[in-house]
Amino acid sequence: MRHLLFLYLSMAMTASAAPLFENNEVIELGLEYDIARLQAEKEDLRENGLAGIITLHENRVEIPVQVLTRGAGSFDCDQPQLKIKFSKDFTKKTVFEKLKKVKLFTKGTCLENKTDDEQDKQILANYLIYKLYEQMTDFSFKTRLLKINYKDRSGEYEDYTQYGFFLEPRRNIEKRLDIENIDVIELQNTLKEKVPQNIDLSLVSLVNAFEFIIANYDYGISGFFSHIINDGGYPDIYYGEKNSKIYQAENGQYIPLIYDFDISRFGYFAEMCTFGYAFFTNDIGMEMDCSVEKLKAHFEKDLSKFKYKDDVLKKLPTLLKGLKNWREENRKLIKKLGAAYNSGLDNFIRILELKSIE
Incomplete structure (x- = not known):
């Protein structure tokens, strides 16, 4: 199907x-x-x-x-x-x-x-x-x-x-995807054990993995735990949407779509190694060393704290392939972002490669 x-x-x-x-x-x-x-x-x-x-x-x-x-x-x-x-x-x-x-x-x-x-x-x-x-x-x-x-x-x-x-x-x-936006209030009526019925769980898994890879914790999918919502003082809310919308396909399946990624690892606000759970929690003691070794250490530390760690590991091959294709197709634009950005990107891809063969 x-x-x-x-x-x-x-x-x-x-x-x-x-x-x-x-x-x-x-x-x-x-x-x-x-x-x-x-x-x-x-x-x-x-x-x-x-x-x-x-x-x-x-x-x-x-x-x-x-x-x-x-x-x-x-x-x-x-x-x-x-x-x-x-x-x-x-x-x-x-x-x-x-x-x-x-x-x-x-x-x-x-x-x-x-x-x-x-x-x-x-x-x-x-x-x-x-x-x-x-x-x-x-x-x-x-x-x-x-x-x-x-x-x-x-x-x-x-x-x-x-x-x-x-x-x-x-x-x-x-129109393009033949889907229809579902209001979050209406969606509450379909919640069962805090998980929307019929949602595309594979896509939810991809969303979680992608948001982690770009170090963006500022999102929430209705029906699921959200670091920005549940770690932010609202531990019992599972129907909030944050930088996401739920759509419904013609076959009844729920589809999450996400947006608003600017303050993230790839957003050019700071070095790539700055972003992660420490940035999200305002931990200013994070090291500013973006070497492969330090970046991998930050990655592992964040992964241990991430609610959806298993999603990241499961989707790692998809993420790595997409990241490499993206870099190749957009090489000229990425080059415009400067040497530090490109060096950080190369090192980040390297740690994903290392993680994928563990």
Whole structure:
């Protein structure tokens, strides 16, 4: 049944996927709107945004859009995260056809005080983590990398160019994979012994293993233990969702999808060896030595504390293969993240290789 489901999905994906997410080439575009006004009125622009224009550099096509604000965490920053609202009247026969609202990842959380180069690296790193998870499963959000030339209509800010990326909208992924989002409150009615009935346990196992590998404890799947929720002072809550959503396939099976990986081992916030359970628990005494020996020691220590250690060990071959494929396919972008990132990545892959042959 599972093989038939994936065969069906592969056929459906070709027919229903939005053109924007059909390949990985970088799209260069211009985005013009009143940047100064958006920053001043960001709290009021979540639902009804400002008029803007996207210009595709390849053919100079201009597409009227609405620029909205989003992301509670980024509202403490000068520049919040954005959402772009398209009208089908202007997107026909363009790369944005079949899209209505799309999340745009730009400067991230409070990057105003960083150099342009550092901002770009954090955006690229965040984008690349999504591409890494795409290597692991079809049940993942697609992304499209952008190089954006921003123009402020108010004239207060000078034009600037920066990387960004679009995240596949929920409606698109529902059509592409023939799944439907299930509200967490509704899902509570299906809980039995704290585990949702009919959930894809193999995919849950992969989620746990992937989140551990990237050292991201900031997630929770409804019906399962979560380090961020249960270690964070709520030991009896098993129906909370954190950076995940539960979807239901046509055959009734529940499918977890995950997102929001930026503060993790691959997120370019610090050396790769910094991240782990010690970082999650604010243990600042962690060594900053990213050699293979030290990184392996940190890995083993974290693994011993991880609730789903068996999932990590079981999925290690899948993770290692996906990580190597990801590195090869994205080598040019990964190189842009600098020598320290690339050295840390090489060492991390090495410890996974060592672990896989134990």
